[in-house]
Amino acid sequence: MMSFRNLVFCAIVVGILAAITIDMGSPIVISFMISLGIICILSKDEFNTCFSILLILLISLLELILTIPFEKYVYGIYSTFTQNSIIFSIHLLTDILLALAISNRKQLSIISFAKKSEKYMAKTFEKCYSDAPLVGIFILSSAFDFLAFIENLSRHLERVGVPIEIAERVIHIQVIYDHYIYIKPIFMALTIAVLIGNLAIMKAKARNIESSAKA
Incomplete structure (x- = not known):
């Protein structure tokens, strides 16, 4: 059976390769995956x-995988609405999963690895200072995705039966849309900062x- 450390390293490699191939070589996503890998190497005893x-790698991989059918069957074919x-829903889903996964880290750890090893079981209940900040980041990111989804809907209210004369009043609202690609990387950077x-x-x-032991 693959050890926990080898599994993490495999996830890192697959994540980087997926970012290169699926996300068309996005430097932000690749840098995020590499940064996670470096932190994991430096935290090998934690x-x-x-x-x-x-958990972050696996859910980020899921997000990348979900974009495959989007790129192939939706992008450039259907309306911008x-x-x-679809893309805001994918981001919202994965951010919610990240928040749930980190908030339930101990339970997931016990189910996955700790119950098979006394060493891991003991480590699972050690203090991890990144849990609460990471959950907060992913909740904020989820809220941002939700607002982006609602804003997108507000620009196309005629599609849900709102009279066109009313829909036209908010059709030009795209504050979140215009800043989305700049704000989302900030959440990634905050995630890396918290882990560091x-x-x-x-x-x-x-x-x-x-030092106390030597004293």
Whole structure:
């Protein structure tokens, strides 16, 4: 059976390759995947951090995979309303999954690995400082996706039966749409920042314990 560490590294490699091939080489997504990989390598002794990264990688992979049929069967074929509705829904779904996954990290860890190893079981209940901030980031990202979806709907109210003279009053509202590609990478950067901060705290904590043991 593949070890936990090997599974995480495989997920990192697959994530980077998927970002290159599926997301058409997006430097932002590739950089995000590589950053997760580097943090995981530096956190190799921190089971909870690596498990959180594994969850983020797997759900990010799901997001990339869901874009395959979108790119093939929807993009450039259907109306911008349909295209935006689908892509915002994909982002909303995966961000909600990320928030749920991290908030239930301990339970998922026990089900997946901890119950098979006393070492992992003990590590699962250690303090992980990234949990709450990550959940907050993913909730905010979900809210942003939801607002983008609602804004897209508001620009096409005639499609849901609203009289055209009323729909035309809000048809030009696209504040979130215009800033979407700039705001979403900020959430990615915040995710990396939180994981780096958690790594720094854990390293400092380990050094303090080591210093106390030598004293």
